[in-house]
Amino acid sequence: INIQHQSATYLSDALENKANWDRLFGSYELIRNFKGGNIKLVQGLVNWNDCWANSARLSAKIRINNNYSFEGDLQKAYRLPVLNELYWFQPGEAMGNLALKPEEGYKVDFRLAYSHKALYLQLNPHFGFFQNWIQWSGYPEISPKNIHRVNISGAVLNASYAYPVNECQLVIRLNTHCVNSTYQFDDKNDPRHHKQLLFTPRYTSNLTLSLVNGQWGIYGNLQYVGKNYVTSDNSSFIDPYYLMDLGGYCSHSKIRLGCSITNIMNKPYYTQPRTPLPGRVTKLTLNYILKT
Numbered sequence: 001i002n003i004q005h006q007s008a009t010y011l012s013d014a015l016e017n018k019a020n021w022d023r024l025f026g027s028y029e030l031i032r033n034f035k036g037g038n039i040k041l042v043q044g045l046v047n048w049n050d051c052w053a054n055s056a057r058l059s060a061k062i063r064i065n066n067n068y069s070f071e072g073d074l075q076k077a078y079r080l081p082v083l084n085e086l087y088w089f090q091p092g093e094a095m096g097n098l099a100l101k102p103e104e105g106y107k108v109d110f111r112l113a114y115s116h117k118a119l120y121l122q123l124n125p126h127f128g129f130f131q132n133w134i135q136w137s138g139y140p141e142i143s144p145k146n147i148h149r150v151n152i153s154g155a156v157l158n159a160s161y162a163y164p165v166n167e168c169q170l171v172i173r174l175n176t177h178c179v180n181s182t183y184q185f186d187d188k189n190d191p192r193h194h195k196q197l198l199f200t201p202r203y204t205s206n207l208t209l210s211l212v213n214g215q216w217g218i219y220g221n222l223q224y225v226g227k228n229y230v231t232s233d234n235s236s237f238i239d240p241y242y243l244m245d246l247g248g249y250c251s252h253s254k255i256r257l258g259c260s261i262t263n264i265m266n267k268p269y270y271t272q273p274r275t276p277l278p279g280r281v282t283k284l285t286l287n288y289i290l291k292t
Helices: 083-087
Strands: 002-010 019-034 037-048 051-063 068-079 103-116 119-137 143-165 168-184 203-212 216-225 241-252 255-262 281-288
Touching: 019 083, 068 119
Parallel strands: none
Antiparallel strands: 002 019, 019 037, 037 051, 051 068, 068 103, 103 119, 119 143, 143 168, 168 203, 203 216, 216 241, 241 255, 255 281
């Protein structure tokens, strides 16, 4: 059982007046262990504007056999607006919104893993729906607003494989994510209806190859980020991009020398409109271990 009372005074140059924060939280947790896994229930309560609301999570971990394992989560989510969302004060650029409602929703999350010798695979499908989703939007002044409903579904694939090469080890790792996060409105003619959420690429992926031994290692990393929408009706977007990084290190006694080159192709890319991110960057590091 856990009971918390959070009381804070928030001061910032970005606030017109200081903000006072008083919230009462309570939760309890039940766990049942059994051979090969466990089941856990977490129930939470929070007081918001003199009203009580609850969140809950039921999770299970099961080791099916030596190769397969399963994890699952059923969640009832309840997220209160944070201080910046309520009180931010920067006229002409960004303003908080005291009328925000808490986010509420339900989410289902599964993870099925397979491992055999040097191979590891994990598939993580997930889906959920949320009401009063909080999103910053507007131009030129942005502010957070509640979105009637958002549906989210997708899957994450993680894979790794290690292969011995003489006295070294070649390691391959892959992470790829596909997510369909869409606005839902009662008015089907709303131009935002069934459109992808702002700044939520539908596809992202990361591939890393490493060759290592006890004294040295080298790696290469390839990242892909898909189309990134910057308007809620999806009429404007940031183009997809690839990034490639290379790096390595060598160690001797108490000294470790490393080098990394990010965005080695010097490719221009953005995650926000009109905000270019760094091109090729080379970094050298030297570490020396001191006796303690």
